Amino acid sequence: MPSEALADRPAIAKPRRRALTHGLTQNAPVLLALTMLIVSLVLYVAIFLLTQHHLPGGFEITTTVNDTMPLAAAAAGQTLVVLTRGIDLSVGGIIDMSNAIAAVTLRDTPASMSLVTVMVLLIGAAAGLVNGLLVAVGRLQPILVTLATLSIFQGIAIRILPQPGGSVPQIYTNILANPNAPWSLVYIALLGALWWAFRRSSLGVAILAIGNDPMAASSNGINVVRARVMAYVLAGMLAAAGGLFLAASATGGDATTGDSFTLRSIVAIVLGGVSLFGGRGSAVGGIIGAFITIMIANLLFFAHVNQLYESFFEGVFLLIAVVAASGIGYLARRRA
Amino acid sequence: MLQTVAADLVPAVEGIGLSRSYGGVRALNNATFSALPGEVHALVGENGAGKSTLIKVLGGRVRPESGTVRVMGENMSFAGPHDAHRAGAWTVFQELTLLPAMTVAENLLFGRPVRNRFKLIDRAGTERAADALLNGLGITYIDPRALVEDISLAERQVVEIARAITQDAKILFLDEPTSSLVEREVEWLFRQIRRLRAAGTSIVFTSHRWHEIRNIADRITVFRAGREVGTYTELDEDHAVTLMTDRRVDALYPARSLLLAPTPTLEVKGLAGTGISGVSLTLHKGEILGVGGLAGHGHRELFFMLFGAARAAGGTVTLNGRPVRLRRPRAAIRAGIALVPEDRKSEGLLLSIGIRENLTLSVLRRVSRFGVIGRRREQALCRQMVDRLRIRSGGLGAPVGTLSGGNQQKVLLGRWLLTDCQILLLYDVTRGVDVATKHEIYDLMMRLAGQGKAILFYSSEAEELAHLAHRVLVLREGRVAAELSGAALTAERIVAASVRDHHAV
Numbered sequence: 001m002p003s004e005a006l007a008d009r010p011a012i013a014k015p016r017r018r019a020l021t022h023g024l025t026q027n028a029p030v031l032l033a034l035t036m037l038i039v040s041l042v043l044y045v046a047i048f049l050l051t052q053h054h055l056p057g058g059f060e061i062t063t064t065v066n067d068t069m070p071l072a073a074a075a076a077g078q079t080l081v082v083l084t085r086g087i088d089l090s091v092g093g094i095i096d097m098s099n100a101i102a103a104v105t106l107r108d109t110p111a112s113m114s115l116v117t118v119m120v121l122l123i124g125a126a127a128g129l130v131n132g133l134l135v136a137v138g139r140l141q142p143i144l145v146t147l148a149t150l151s152i153f154q155g156i157a158i159r160i161l162p163q164p165g166g167s168v169p170q171i172y173t174n175i176l177a178n179p180n181a182p183w184s185l186v187y188i189a190l191l192g193a194l195w196w197a198f199r200r201s202s203l204g205v206a207i208l209a210i211g212n213d214p215m216a217a218s219s220n221g222i223n224v225v226r227a228r229v230m231a232y233v234l235a236g237m238l239a240a241a242g243g244l245f246l247a248a249s250a251t252g253g254d255a256t257t258g259d260s261f262t263l264r265s266i267v268a269i270v271l272g273g274v275s276l277f278g279g280r281g282s283a284v285g286g287i288i289g290a291f292i293t294i295m296i297a298n299l300l301f302f303a304h305v306n307q308l309y310e311s312f313f314e315g316v317f318l319l320i321a322v323v324a325a326s327g328i329g330y331l332a333r334r335r336a
Numbered sequence: 337m338l339q340t341v342a343a344d345l346v347p348a349v350e351g352i353g354l355s356r357s358y359g360g361v362r363a364l365n366n367a368t369f370s371a372l373p374g375e376v377h378a379l380v381g382e383n384g385a386g387k388s389t390l391i392k393v394l395g396g397r398v399r400p401e402s403g404t405v406r407v408m409g410e411n412m413s414f415a416g417p418h419d420a421h422r423a424g425a426w427t428v429f430q431e432l433t434l435l436p437a438m439t440v441a442e443n444l445l446f447g448r449p450v451r452n453r454f455k456l457i458d459r460a461g462t463e464r465a466a467d468a469l470l471n472g473l474g475i476t477y478i479d480p481r482a483l484v485e486d487i488s489l490a491e492r493q494v495v496e497i498a499r500a501i502t503q504d505a506k507i508l509f510l511d512e513p514t515s516s517l518v519e520r521e522v523e524w525l526f527r528q529i530r531r532l533r534a535a536g537t538s539i540v541f542t543s544h545r546w547h548e549i550r551n552i553a554d555r556i557t558v559f560r561a562g563r564e565v566g567t568y569t570e571l572d573e574d575h576a577v578t579l580m581t582d583r584r585v586d587a588l589y590p591a592r593s594l595l596l597a598p599t600p601t602l603e604v605k606g607l608a609g610t611g612i613s614g615v616s617l618t619l620h621k622g623e624i625l626g627v628g629g630l631a632g633h634g635h636r637e638l639f640f641m642l643f644g645a646a647r648a649a650g651g652t653v654t655l656n657g658r659p660v661r662l663r664r665p666r667a668a669i670r671a672g673i674a675l676v677p678e679d680r681k682s683e684g685l686l687l688s689i690g691i692r693e694n695l696t697l698s699v700l701r702r703v704s705r706f707g708v709i710g711r712r713r714e715q716a717l718c719r720q721m722v723d724r725l726r727i728r729s730g731g732l733g734a735p736v737g738t739l740s741g742g743n744q745q746k747v748l749l750g751r752w753l754l755t756d757c758q759i760l761l762l763y764d765v766t767r768g769v770d771v772a773t774k775h776e777i778y779d780l781m782m783r784l785a786g787q788g789k790a791i792l793f794y795s796s797e798a799e800e801l802a803h804l805a806h807r808v809l810v811l812r813e814g815r816v817a818a819e820l821s822g823a824a825l826t827a828e829r830i831v832a833a834s835v836r837d838h839h840a841v
Contacts, residue, residue, distance in 0.1 A: 026439075026483070197454075197456055199457075200456035200457035200458075200459065201455075201456060201457070205442070205446075205449075205457065208435070208437070208438065209435050209438070209446075211437075212435035212436055212437050212438060213433070213435060213436070215433070216432075216433035216434065216435055217435070218416055218417065219397060219417045219427075219429060219433040220417070220433060220435075220446050220447060221416070221417055221418030221421055221447050222418075223418075279435070279436075279437045280437045
């Protein structure tokens with residue numbers, strides 16, 4: 001290798017970034033989401049203290065964590081799809097479906113519980129596979145495909161469980177959504193760890209690359225179709241996991257309870273700094289976004305906001321958050 | 337140097353009878369090409385002659401409609417670039433393929449990152465490996481941890497090249513590798529090419545800069561209208577141009593238009609802002625005022641400020657004696673200032689729509705009545721412009737993205753000519769444009785200047801400035817370092833002033 005360097009170019013040579021600055025700039029969106037989470041937590045505690053005259057305790061923490069779990073799983077899945085420049089509107093339908101199946105089929109035996117869990121996850125993956133094949137192989141618009149499959153999955157769910165009901169064994173609830181202590185935090189950590197490993201796998205890099213530039217990704221030797229399909233498959237699986245958490249914490253099934261998750265999962269990832277244009281963002285951000293979304297709902301509840309106005313305030317909060325995020329991003333870029 | 341071609345040498349790569357069309361335009365028409373191991377083979381031709389398409393076909397990016405690709409004598413059928421990579425053929429495509437939101441290290445070691453024992457990518461290890469790789473190539477000014485979107489175009493091109501040349505490729509295709517590089521980086525690239533050639537790699541590259549071709553190519557293949565004209569070991573520029581165009585171009589540079597009684601039209605005093613400080617200049621009617629200097633010394637910022645696309649922090653701009661505030665492009669366009677940027681893709685043209693719509697985008701009012709576009713009037717206007725600029729295409733409705741680079745540039749120029757602008761800011765408009773089209777653009781510039789339009793012209797090629805401009809301002813570190821005119825206006829002086837203090841010139 002020749003050693004004549006190009007180093008003697010004062011106009012171009014620039015100092016290397018320090019590790020800290022480097023880490024900060026690379027993870028700016030996640031850090032921003034974390035800040036928003038802390039702000040919403042502080043607000044929540046303040047309002048709770050004002051209205052309830054004591055600090056939120058173990059019960060509140062456990063409920064919040066259990067409420068967040070289904071959304072966190074759905075948001076992690078949504079992140080994967082959005083990273084490929086897609087969108088998965090069928091998340092709500094898959095949650096409905098898995099929720100209904102779990103409520104109808106779960107029996108109080110270890111065999112039944114593990115079998116149903118695996119089966120539901122596979123059904124979620126299959127639902128995602130349908131989406132993925134239509135989008136990646138059929139070259140159809142993700143928004144159209146998943147809007148259609150959303151309705152289809154909702155229909156299947158209603159067919160399986162026409163009225164809210166069914167039952168979930170207590171032990172299943174204790175494992176997935178323990179009502180007495182925030183054990184579900186383990187699953188949050190697990191999701192985070194899975195993302196960490198995924199980001200360092202070939203598939204993870206491929207999904208990010210596609211979102212960056214599909215043409216360039218393919219020039220880099222990535223099988224774009226396969227990676228895209230896999231993003232939807234994993235998203236379906238994660239949504240199904242969300243449905244299981246939902247069934248566990250509600251100790252029963254409801255074939256319409258997942259509907260709101262389509263929009264809320266998108267809200268969560270936007271708050272978590274995932275770019276809807278693809279290629280930028282992390283599932284960790286999405287999970288944090290899920291927490292923020294739930295905190296906002298809690299805030300409104302304890303502020304005694306009329307339930308009918310809840311969506312109004314949720315919308316206002318979302319707008320404020322998005323404007324703040326892009327505003328701070330803009331300032332950071334101008335500084336750099 | 338390879339003077340004779342040994343008949344028994346198996347070509348590293350061959351394309352036989354290749355054809356490929358894009359929307360009615362035959363980009364490759366029964367083309368045949370071969371390159372030997374250990375040679376540097378230049379591909380030359382006009383924009384749209386099929387060089388890029390040939391490289392895309394041989395590099396696995398595009399499938400030919402007919403014809404055979406052979407690597408080391410074996411027939412190949414590439415389903416994608418990864419198949420070509422497996423066969424040992426790597427390409428630096430003209431449009432860069434780096435992933436913007438990922439780090440330099442991730443890009444450089446894409447597909448071959450450092451992995452830990454769980455087969456997961458070790459990001460810190462990958463960064464260290466990338467650092468070592470770059471240092472080994474003598475590149476010490478690019479931070480492997482920086483995001484690709486945060487580094488300059490030239491740096492991206494260096495990273496793209498570094499990635500391809502470190503793959504132990506048997507065949508390396510470089511499609512205009514030097515288009516955004518400065519002199520010193522070009523020298524670096526050529527050292528790398530010579531090293532690879534000595535190791536037996538077959539290197540195929542395209543360039544529009546003749547001195548580069550002369551400097552490094554062992555053989556030259558000329559392309560015209562989608563197929564090869566011939567392969568030569570010796571070829572001078574004039575002969576090459578004749579072969580490329582099938583007609584004689586008498587002189588590359590047209591005679592400078594006369595500047596009789598210069599009346600100032602655009603006067604800039606003490607313009608300052610990000611990247612430039614205290615730039616003053618006077619542009620006269622009918623004048624071509626050149627702006628030279630090394631890339632990254634404020635040219636872009638100056639042009640963008642004058643077009644209202646970048647905010648000026650200080651200074652005044654007067655147009656025909658009246659002060660103007662150029663706060664956004666709309667204001668500049670209304671004042672009669674037009675910008676033709678180097679990056680026509682991201683800064684002006686709408687690639688997926690037709691030539692007609694692109695041409696009339698800024699003058700819709702002129703071709704409309706009561707807000708409805710008059711098709712016939714629009715059509716007539718476009719025909720006229722297409723003829724005048726000699727835009728070659730599959731018709732007015734052809735999406736601009738299907739045109740070659742030089743023709744895209746002409747469409748953008750045509751749009752501004754339709755607006756009757758008085759001041760043209762031409763920013764490196766001939767970059768990546770073939771010789772014949774360059775000639776047409778030069779001619780056009782002279783004619784426009786002759787009609788009284790004032791042209792501010794930045795070029796990364798000093799030669800161009802020396803031949804076309806009436807005066808040249810050299811920018812260095814955001815300031816005017818020298819003003820050259822008359823006998824002092826030579827390419828050497830421009831280059832010298834770009835790197836040295838002006839009193840030392």
